[in-house]
Amino acid sequence: LQKKRDTKGLPLPPGPPPLPFVGNVIGIDTDHPWLAYSRWGAEYGEIVYSRLFSQDIVIINSERVAHDLLDRRSHNYSTRPPGLMHVLDFPSFGTEFASIFLPYSDRWRLHRRIFHQAFRLEAAPSFRPIQMRNAHNLISNLLASSDVYGTHLHTFSTSIIMSIVYDYSTAPLDDPFVALVERSLEISVRELRPEVAAVIAEFPILEKLPPWLPGASFVRGAILQRTLVPLIVDTPFEHAAGTAAPSMVSDALRRIPEKTKDEQEAAVLEKAIKEASASGYAAASETTTSTLYVFLLAMVLYPEVQARAQAEIDSVIGEALERLPDWDDRASMPYINAVIQETLRWFPVVPLGIPHATVNDDVYEGHYIPKGATVMANTWSMARNPEKYPNPTRFMPERHMSKVAVEEPSTHGPDDISFAFGFGRRVCVGRHVADASLFAAVVNILAVFSVKPAPGWNVGPDAEGVKWTGGVTTHPVFPCIFTPRYTKERVSQLIKMQC
Numbered sequence: 001l002q003k004k005r006d007t008k009g010l011p012l013p014p015g016p017p018p019l020p021f022v023g024n025v026i027g028i029d030t031d032h033p034w035l036a037y038s039r040w041g042a043e044y045g046e047i048v049y050s051r052l053f054s055q056d057i058v059i060i061n062s063e064r065v066a067h068d069l070l071d072r073r074s075h076n077y078s079t080r081p082p083g084l085m086h087v088l089d090f091p092s093f094g095t096e097f098a099s100i101f102l103p104y105s106d107r108w109r110l111h112r113r114i115f116h117q118a119f120r121l122e123a124a125p126s127f128r129p130i131q132m133r134n135a136h137n138l139i140s141n142l143l144a145s146s147d148v149y150g151t152h153l154h155t156f157s158t159s160i161i162m163s164i165v166y167d168y169s170t171a172p173l174d175d176p177f178v179a180l181v182e183r184s185l186e187i188s189v190r191e192l193r194p195e196v197a198a199v200i201a202e203f204p205i206l207e208k209l210p211p212w213l214p215g216a217s218f219v220r221g222a223i224l225q226r227t228l229v230p231l232i233v234d235t236p237f238e239h240a241a242g243t244a245a246p247s248m249v250s251d252a253l254r255r256i257p258e259k260t261k262d263e264q265e266a267a268v269l270e271k272a273i274k275e276a277s278a279s280g281y282a283a284a285s286e287t288t289t290s291t292l293y294v295f296l297l298a299m300v301l302y303p304e305v306q307a308r309a310q311a312e313i314d315s316v317i318g319e320a321l322e323r324l325p326d327w328d329d330r331a332s333m334p335y336i337n338a339v340i341q342e343t344l345r346w347f348p349v350v351p352l353g354i355p356h357a358t359v360n361d362d363v364y365e366g367h368y369i370p371k372g373a374t375v376m377a378n379t380w381s382m383a384r385n386p387e388k389y390p391n392p393t394r395f396m397p398e399r400h401m402s403k404v405a406v407e408e409p410s411t412h413g414p415d416d417i418s419f420a421f422g423f424g425r426r427v428c429v430g431r432h433v434a435d436a437s438l439f440a441a442v443v444n445i446l447a448v449f450s451v452k453p454a455p456g457w458n459v460g461p462d463a464e465g466v467k468w469t470g471g472v473t474t475h476p477v478f479p480c481i482f483t484p485r486y487t488k489e490r491v492s493q494l495i496k497m498q499c
């Protein structure tokens with residue numbers, strides 16, 4: 001059922017021949033679609049057209065095209081696919097307010113402004129004490145029970161964002177609220193992607209399936225979200241609104257009276273603050289956690305990188321762990337900064353970004369791009385560009401060294417690998433804060449632990465054969481061993497001294 005449309009006599013971008021009705025569904029591993037999209041990129045080029053049922057999909061495989069379209073023509077490429085918004089609206093996924101999926105609109109602009117006030121480059125350093133405190137907590141948790149290191153990474157990421165957004169303190173371990181967030185995010189990561197949206201749009205009957213049917217995981221997820229979402233939206237907001245302590249929410253609420261003319265406007269602003277804040281941890285938690293998983297995978301597969309990174313840390317803070325690392329040390333740690341950059345490059349944890357969509361038809365390099373097309377920036381493929389990154393499957397921090405060595409400490413950040421944070425007007429608002437959280441976790445983990453592969457776990461340097469979670473974000477799943485480099489007493493004593 002190929003759509004009839006006026007392409008102004010121009011061809012669509014090249015792509016795999018679609019089958020009738022289903023389009024290019026066959027051959028896509030829906031958990032890891034970036035693999036098929038990257039294969040298509042190798043065959044058809046930097047921009048590829050495909051079809052999932054009746055949904056036009058444009059896949060951008062190079063930074064060049066992403067900058068041309070998503071940055072330079074951002075007026076046309078800054079909304080989100082309507083199909084995806086429909087999934088959010090599904091009665092009731094309950095997350096239609098999520099800033100990250102809002103259409104390009106005044107409502108989105110308002111959310112973005114609220115985030116920007118709190119997360120802009122100049123504001124980011126004010127969160128450093130929160131980030132370092134949580135990094136120390138992460139070390140304590142790893143000392144106590146490193147077998148569940150994934151849970152500790154999640155606690156680290158979620159607690160930081162909860163503190164920044166709501167000034168809400170979570171328990172150092174096994175916080176029930178963090179567990180609720182983890183459960184809710186698991187569902188969102190699995191269901192909120194274009195491949196699911198295309199199927200639902202084609203078969204609306206799926207929304208009516210009884211939840212017990214095999215294949216109705218979407219419906220089951222929605223039912224569970226209906227319980228979880230009000231809990232994770234309302235509880236921390238009420239806490240933040242009722243306290244004078246600084247947070248994104250209380251600061252934004254405080255700004256309302258000066259700016260508004262009437263009560264109705266104040267109500268709109270308050271609603272936006274509540275919605276934006278509830279979108280914060282969905283955007284921040286899974287991404288930061290997944291990036292730390294990738295960092296640990298690199299450390300177990302590249303012991304020589306780990307040793308060099310530790311030598312650099314030891315040369316700054318003293319070989320006998322005289323103190324724990326701090327922010328001022330960052331300028332003296334170019335290799336650690338390069339490790340962070342390479343982690344973001346090696347396996348981007350949002351491999352297809354968050355899909356953009358076109359507002360109007362467009363023509364690019366002689367190709368017709370339809371209005372309403374889902375446009376995905378395949379960062380996984382960009383990270384594997386052998387011209388920019390020779391031997392792209394290898395973890396080589398050295399490739400970033402010349403750059404990070406000449407940067408001012410305040411400008412450390414995701415420049416060279418900015419594609420990992422998206423493009424254009426929808427670029428990640430939390431990228432500076434994310435970069436600082438990664439530094440706090442990476443430098444403390446390496447200062448205190450040697451990270452080694454679990455016995456019997458044999459994987460080569462390309463990480464071939466490692467299992468990855470599927471969804472909008474992805475991370476490797478693997479066992480590893482954390483061996484303290486110093487006595488537990490010494491580390492605990494240092495952490496206590498910092499409090």
Ligand code: HEM
Pocket residue numbers: 099100101102112115119279280281283284285287288291349350353354355356420421422423424425426427428429430431433434
């Ligand atoms: C390593 C960690 C992170 C990674 C890899 C990451 C990556 C991304 C990506 C790829 C996008 C989509 C951009 C696009 O549409 O082109 C995004 C959007 C977003 N991120 Fe992040 N992110 C991270 C951390 C954070 C943090 C800490 C926050 C804090 C609140 C955050 C908040 C957001 C928001 C609100 C959006 C939606 C922007 C919009 O639609 O206008 N992210 N992020």
